[in-house]
Structure formats: structure tokens, C-alpha cells
Amino acid sequence: MNVPSWQDTSYGSKVRVARWLVEVVGEGNRFTKAAMREAFPGVAQIDRRMRDLREAGWVIDTNREDLSLHSNEHRFVAEGEPVWLPGKGKAKPKSSLTATQRSEAMKADSYLCRSCGVGAGESFGEGHGTAQLDIARRQVKLANGDTERQLVTECHRCRIGNRGSEADLTDLLRSVGTLGPVERKVLAQWMDADQRTYSLLERLWGTYRTLPAEAREAVKQAVRGESQ
Ligand SMILES: [Zn+2]
The missing domain is CATH 1.10.10 (Arc Repressor Mutant, subunit A)
Known part of the structure; x- marks a missing residue:
């Protein structure tokens, strides 16, 4: 078309x-x-x-x-969805969350942004302001193949994708100066490869901690060997 x-x-x-x-x-x-x-x-x-x-x-x-x-x-x-295509960009019914749903979702997430780990009102450091937490809907593909939207706590900065944040090289270089020789060598290797290699365990953890509470529970049960 x-x-x-x-x-x-x-x-x-x-x-x-x-x-x-x-x-x-x-x-x-x-x-x-x-x-x-x-x-x-x-x-x-x-x-x-x-x-x-x-x-x-x-x-x-x-x-x-x-x-x-x-x-x-x-x-x-x-750019988002191609709204000029038939069936795209039609207004979806707005389902706003109730105050109870929101507070329950935040409680289940321990009042932390599940993407970056910042807590409500905590500073991002280096003059980036303090975190405001909100509830986002995350698409989760379940073990049985179904997809559902689950609620997850996310901070304002992760929601807008860290745009507009400023890197502070002075602070970064100061931190590099505190590294021991082994850490420094590992970091140098990642820099040479221009990527960090993760073990399976680290990758699992990284994905797990960003999941909504319900999905985290499903993974938790699998790890403990309980049936789902
Ligand atoms: Zn965040």
C-alpha cells in the first residue's frame, strides 16, 4: 500500500x-x-x-x-504505528487504573522502578532530579503462549527512555580511578570488545528483575521447582 x-x-x-x-x-x-x-x-x-x-x-x-x-x-x-494503514491507530478504549490497582502494583514491586531499581523520591544522582514512580503496562508472553498485559512500576526517566540525561565524565573518571587492577582489566576487555558479556545467570537475573510482579512470581516458582 x-x-x-x-x-x-x-x-x-x-x-x-x-x-x-x-x-x-x-x-x-x-x-x-x-x-x-x-x-x-x-x-x-x-x-x-x-x-x-x-x-x-x-x-x-x-x-x-x-x-x-x-x-x-x-x-x-x-514515529509510532503507521496510523494511515487500515485498522491502525484507532482509538483504544482507555482503561484507567484504580488507585487500589496502582498501590497494589507498587507494593508488589517494593516501590522500586523495576527497570533501573531507583526508589520513589530517590535521587538519580549528579543533578538528575528525584525519581517519580508510575505504573506501566508491560506485555508479558506467558509460558502457555498467551500474551497478557501486567502492571509494573517504572520511574519517569525509564518511561521516557533516559532521553535528555547528561553524562558526567568527571564523575565517571573518578569512579574508574577507584577500580582495582582486576576490575580495571575486565573493564578494559569489555571496552575492547565494545560489549559486555553476560553469563546465563546474569542474563536471567537481568530479565527477571524487570518483570511485573505476577511474571516474577511465575519465574520464582519455576526456580524453586514448584509447578506453575
Ligand atoms: Zn527507572
């Missing part, structure tokens, strides 16, 4: 604004609301149609996520 042009008025404004982002703005670039409204003269609520794209996985930052943006700017970070 051909990809429609953003100027093709036979498509709805959500599809057109999606194509405008791809064709005119380009991934990674910023745009102003004024420029967008100018591109779609007379289209009511073009801002809203653009925001609706986020539900289809499109990443469009405001100055909340990207501090280098002005309040009237957005950044088109990444």
Missing part, C-alpha cells in the same frame, strides 16, 4: 498530521504549534489530533520532557 501524502485531504487530520511530521518536520526535529496550524489552515483541533498520535506510540515531546524546547515548541522524537 502506498503511503499517503500529508497534503492528501481525503485522509483524516490525524493521518495527515502524522505524515506532516514524517515528511516535513522529520524525526528528531522541533516544530512550533504555529507552524503546524499554518500547515493545516481551518482544521479544527489539529493540536489534539497531533497529541492523539501518542496513543499510537508516537513520541512527541513538550518542554516537560525536553528542557531545550520552548513552551510553544514540540519535538518529533519517533
Whole structure:
């Protein structure tokens, strides 16, 4: 199927604004609301149609996520679902979590971000602010082949994918200076290979600790040799 042009008025404004982002703005670039409204003269609520794209996985930052943006700017970070294809990007029923579901999920996750391990209100260190935890839905493929969405605790930074964080080389070099000769040699090997090799045990642990509580429990039972 051909990809429609953003100027093709036979498509709805959500599809057109999606194509405008791809064709005119380009991934990674910023745009102003004024420029967008100018591109779609007379289209009511073009801002809203653009925001609706986020539900289809499109990443469009405001100055909340990207501090280098002005309040009237957005950044088109990444393309999501091809909303111009039939059946794609249709509004999904919004199932918002209850306060009880949220607090139970956080409790089950020990109030830690399951991706990076940071706790609520803890500092990320080096001026990156403090962690705000939220509940995300994670697709988990079960042992029987079914897929279900489970709840998992995640911090704000992991949710937006660590974008906008700044590396502090001074701090890193200071830490390197504290390594013993054996650690230093291992690190040098990883650097030469430009990758770290993980044992099976480490890989299992790494995957396990990011799982939602229910999925962690299933793995726990398997490890203990209990039937699932
Ligand atoms: Zn995190």
C-alpha cells in the first residue's frame, strides 16, 4: 500500500498530521504549534489530533520532557504505528487504573522502578532530579503462549527512555580511578570488545528483575521447582 501524502485531504487530520511530521518536520526535529496550524489552515483541533498520535506510540515531546524546547515548541522524537494503514491507530478504549490497582502494583514491586531499581523520591544522582514512580503496562508472553498485559512500576526517566540525561565524565573518571587492577582489566576487555558479556545467570537475573510482579512470581516458582 502506498503511503499517503500529508497534503492528501481525503485522509483524516490525524493521518495527515502524522505524515506532516514524517515528511516535513522529520524525526528528531522541533516544530512550533504555529507552524503546524499554518500547515493545516481551518482544521479544527489539529493540536489534539497531533497529541492523539501518542496513543499510537508516537513520541512527541513538550518542554516537560525536553528542557531545550520552548513552551510553544514540540519535538518529533519517533514515529509510532503507521496510523494511515487500515485498522491502525484507532482509538483504544482507555482503561484507567484504580488507585487500589496502582498501590497494589507498587507494593508488589517494593516501590522500586523495576527497570533501573531507583526508589520513589530517590535521587538519580549528579543533578538528575528525584525519581517519580508510575505504573506501566508491560506485555508479558506467558509460558502457555498467551500474551497478557501486567502492571509494573517504572520511574519517569525509564518511561521516557533516559532521553535528555547528561553524562558526567568527571564523575565517571573518578569512579574508574577507584577500580582495582582486576576490575580495571575486565573493564578494559569489555571496552575492547565494545560489549559486555553476560553469563546465563546474569542474563536471567537481568530479565527477571524487570518483570511485573505476577511474571516474577511465575519465574520464582519455576526456580524453586514448584509447578506453575
Ligand atoms: Zn527507572
